[in-house]
Structures are given as C-alpha cells and as structure tokens.
Amino acid sequence: MSSQKSEDVKRGRGRPRNFAEAEVLDALTDTFWRNGYAATSLDDLTQATGAARASLYKLFGDKDALLVAAIDHYAARFDTRVDATCASAGTAREAIAQTLRASADRLSAGQAPPGCLRCRITLDRHGQSPAIGAALDRANDKFRHNMERLLAVGTDPAALHIPKTALFLTTIVNGMVILAEAGASRDDLEDVITTALANVPET
C-alpha cells in the first residue's frame, strides 16, 4: 500500500514525497490503534505510511509526537461524525441511539482495527510522556463534550441533566469497548444499548 498519491499538492523543489500527508495521519492512527504504542515500531510506521523514517521525524519530531498526532486525528474524526449526526437527527434519543449503534457495529465488525484508540491509550497512559497525557485529556474531554452535543439535539433542556447523562453515556461507550474486546457479541452490545437508551428521555 505505498501508492497513496491522492493529494498531489504542488510542492516546491526537491524529490517528491512518497506519501500524501493526509493519508499519513490515517495510516499512523490505524497502526497505533491496531498495535498500541509500545508494540508499534518505527519500522511498522514507515511501512504503513510509506513515508521514510527521516520524513516522519522531520514532520512530527519523535515517536511520542507521532502518537499525539494520531490521537488528535482520531478524536477529530469522531468530531466530524458527531457533526453529521447532530445535523441529521431529530431528537437526542435518536442521535444517541445512532451513535451507540455505530460504535457497536464497528466494535463487533471483524474488519478495521479493533477497539478504540482513545480507550486503549488511556488505560496505558501511566509512564507515558506529558504530551501524550495532554493529548489524551483533549481526546477524552472532547468525547464527553460530543456526548453533550448529541444530547442537546432538539431536546427540552429541562427534561434531562445533560452533563450527568453525557457522563453516563461516555461510561457506556467506554465499557462497550472493553466488553467487545472481551468477546461480547453484537447482540450483547445491543442489549446494553437498549438499557442505556432507557436513561435518555423520549423527547
């Protein structure tokens, strides 16, 4: 897969890049997501991105910075998915249901990296660099905030306590990630979702 060339931005002098910058982030994220931080070597990353080792260092700095970029990218992708859901859903219930089911689908689909990068690295944060800790804080705060955004969709603000409910739903998603990695089936996850949704008012 070293044929990523979709973003052929005109660059100045010098040998042309072997990679498209946008796709490097995806590949980086994918690889850390799949293997975790420690088990991802620089060789893995150069292979996945197609970029030369030296290029990665020039672009990002060091391995920590690569992970930081991946975490931020991962979080940003979720942001845009939430944007779409907020725009399309009519009620908070609907928005939440859609999001939870999308997560469950992905968690139990064999393809794509398993689990969740944010969750995985969060449980692995001890002993990591401060920069990684900060990126995790950003990602986790964003996630919680995104749950609040979903709950704010077309809903009477008096009908539910948004922050508390968002916290609860964050717990549910986090929990489902581990559940799925522990072998739970899609049906199991659906049962959890059903119970969770009962805690989000109808309108």
Add this chain to the structure above:
Amino acid sequence: MSSQKSEDVKRGRGRPRNFAEAEVLDALTDTFWRNGYAATSLDDLTQATGAARASLYKLFGDKDALLVAAIDHYAARFDTRVDATCASAGTAREAIAQTLRASADRLSAGQAPPGCLRCRITLDRHGQSPAIGAALDRANDKFRHNMERLLAVGTDPAALHIPKTALFLTTIVNGMVILAEAGASRDDLEDVITTALANVPET
C-alpha cells in the same frame, strides 16, 4: 522490600528462598497492573518480588506465563471479595451498590495501582500469546459471572433479567475504569453509579 517471609513453609534441602510464594503473586500482579505488560521488564519483576530471575523462570516459565499467573490471581481476588459481599448483603441492589462503590473508591484513590489489570490487558490483547488470551477470557467470564452472583442475592428472579443486567453492570464497571483514568472525579463516578443503580430493581 525483600523482607517478605510471612509464609515460611518448611522446604526440603537447598538454599532457602528469598521470597514467600504467596507474596510473589501479589507483587507480580501489582507490577503488571501498574505498568502494563510491555512496560514491565524482568528486572522490574525480580525487584518487586525479591525472587531471582532464574527462580521466576523456574516457577512460571516465561514472561507470558508470569502475566497469566497475575491475571488469574487478580481475578481470584475479586472472586473472594464477591463472596464476602454476597454473604453480607441483603439485596441485589445493596450488593451491587457496595461493589460499584468499592470500585469507584479504589479507582479514584491515589494509592494502589490505578485502573484495572483485567481491563488494561484486555484492551492490549491483540498480538499477545494465546495463553494470555485464554487467561483474559477466564477473567472476563468470571467477572460477568460474579455480577450475576451479586444480582442473585435475595432477589425475586422474576424481577429482573439477570444475564442482561449483569452485562449492563459489567459495562458500567469497565466504563468507569476508563473514565477514572481519563481524569473523572469520585463525584463523577458516584453520578454514574446512581444512574446505573436505577436499573437494578429495589427488591
């Protein structure tokens, strides 16, 4: 901390051990719990256990086997705690509340290893040895089963669907682990617990 000698079992010939076997398991568990698998070196383990490197290899086999033993030990400790709760609690609601609060306390206490060994390694299971995968399966199955045991305490079996509720509560605990590692306060966890308990019938 190489003065663990509380279990001075009479041993046969040979130089006496530098460690008490029971405490080795605790130290092992503690260390993996604190640092994760990859970030725990054999030097860390010999230092934590007080046992010589060669002794650990003789007793367990290799690093994977050490983690397997730690996972099993970790799960077994939870078993005995659940035993106690089942014996002392009068209702399922009470048993669950007690367990969730104990988890929340531990998760937000600064002391002791943070998070949860089972959850941490579960999210890190990809690329690990089959033996570790099997140990994780045991631990996760046991956990779910323990939730069912707690729900069975003095409760009308018709009042709730035990397997589904146990699955839900497992999700809650798993989720709280990540929440706590992401920086949630004890109060945040209490809010989650309150919501979760609303899904366990009164009697």
Add this chain to the structure above:
DNA sequence: AGAATAATAGACCAATGAGTTCACAAAAAA
C-alpha cells in the same frame, strides 16, 4: 545544463530487554 532543494533508503549506534548459563551460597541429609 547546472545549482539548489527535499525526500529516500539504508547503514549505523547506543540502549534495553528476554532468556540462558554458571559459579557460588546456604540449607538439609547422610
């Protein structure tokens, strides 16, 4: 065409870590 630039490929380095080996130490048994 030739200079300047930017990226590649891969060698190189120092550190770390898992696993093994072995001489030595300390106890029980004979």
Add this chain to the structure above:
DNA sequence: TTTTTTGTGAACTCATTGGTCTATTATTCT
C-alpha cells in the same frame, strides 16, 4: 564433615528499537 539439593546473583547472548546520519535520487529554479 561431606554430599546433595535448591536458590542466588550476575554475566552473557542475541534480537529489537528509537533515533541519527549520510550518500543518493528526483525534482524545480535559474
């Protein structure tokens, strides 16, 4: 006291890894 057994402690091997450096290649600008 001597032998046997069991564990210690430290050195050693070998593979891997993060990070750096250099020669080379490919492109644009003059």
